[in-house]
Amino acid sequence: AAGVIQSPRHLIKEKRETATLKCYPIPRHDTVYWYQQGPGQDPQFLISFYEKMQSDKGSIPDRFSAQQFSDYHSELNMSSLELGDSALYFCASSQGTSGKGEQYFGPGTRLTVT
Amino acid sequence: KQEVTQIPAALSVPEGENLVLNCSFTDSAIYNLQWFRQDPGKGLTSLLLIQSSQREQTSGRLNASLDKSSGRSTLYIAASQPGDSATYLCAVSREPGAGSYQLTFGKGTKLSVIP
Numbered sequence: 001a002a003g004v005i006q007s008p009r010h011l012i013k014e015k016r017e018t019a020t021l022k023c024y025p026i027p028r029h030d031t032v033y034w035y036q037q038g039p040g041q042d043p044q045f046l047i048s049f050y051e052k053m054q055s056d057k058g059s060i061p062d063r064f065s066a067q068q069f070s071d072y073h074s075e076l077n078m079s080s081l082e083l084g085d086s087a088l089y090f091c092a093s094s095q096g097t098s099g100k101g102e103q104y105f106g107p108g109t110r111l112t113v114t
Numbered sequence: 115k116q117e118v119t120q121i122p123a124a125l126s127v128p129e130g131e132n133l134v135l136n137c138s139f140t141d142s143a144i145y146n147l148q149w150f151r152q153d154p155g156k157g158l159t160s161l162l163l164i165q166s167s168q169r170e171q172t173s174g175r176l177n178a179s180l181d182k183s184s185g186r187s188t189l190y191i192a193a194s195q196p197g198d199s200a201t202y203l204c205a206v207s208r209e210p211g212a213g214s215y216q217l218t219f220g221k222g223t224k225l226s227v228i229p
Binding site: 043 | 145146148150155156157158159160163203205207214215216217218219220221222
């Protein structure tokens with residue numbers, strides 16, 4: 001069965017650089033979530049999109065932005081990177097209000113900021 | 115603000131033992147609860163999802179229960195195996211707004227099954 005795809009899997013950036021993370025949801029899933037998991041921490045919700053519109057916002061820094069495109073893939077753009085942004089970034093998808101809300105997670109993108 | 119607590123933080127058991135992982139949450143207005151498994155540095159694998167109207171769900175050697183009114187869930191693992199060693203995360207979603215079921219996670223229970 002198709003799963004959530006994230007790219008790249010690993011990314012190394014320097015402070016103050018920018019990064020773009022991509023997420024391709026499971027086919028026919030209309031909702032995408034982004035989570036950040038710092039070292040030894042639990043995942044924290046950043047932002048979500050439903051039918052290409054932002055549906056909810058969590059603890060996402062102003063330096064970060066995201067969008068969902070017409071094909072339902074999503075991109076998380078991160079600017080002015082800081083050392084503290086080093087983390088695993090997960091994307092999850094679900095079937096929005098028509099499903100049970102079960103979220104399926106991608107393998108994550110490991111971002112290292114040096 | 116929803117808070118999710120998992121006890122114990124770590125657990126070590128001999129192979130073959132049955133075990134219970136606990137999860138509690140402060141706000142009972144949840145939509146569903148998911149249990150995940152995470153191997154070191156890896157992604158999250160969904161194990162079980164319990165809707166707020168359900169009491170339990172079973173999958174193979176796993177059984178999860180939910181007591182929404184008391185804000186508790188348990189994950190029961192029968193006949194544990196070394197391959198079960200991982201961190202188990204409990205997460206709850208709130209009543210949806212505009213199609214969003216954002217999850218609030220606990221800090222997890224790190225399970226080690228000793229051969």
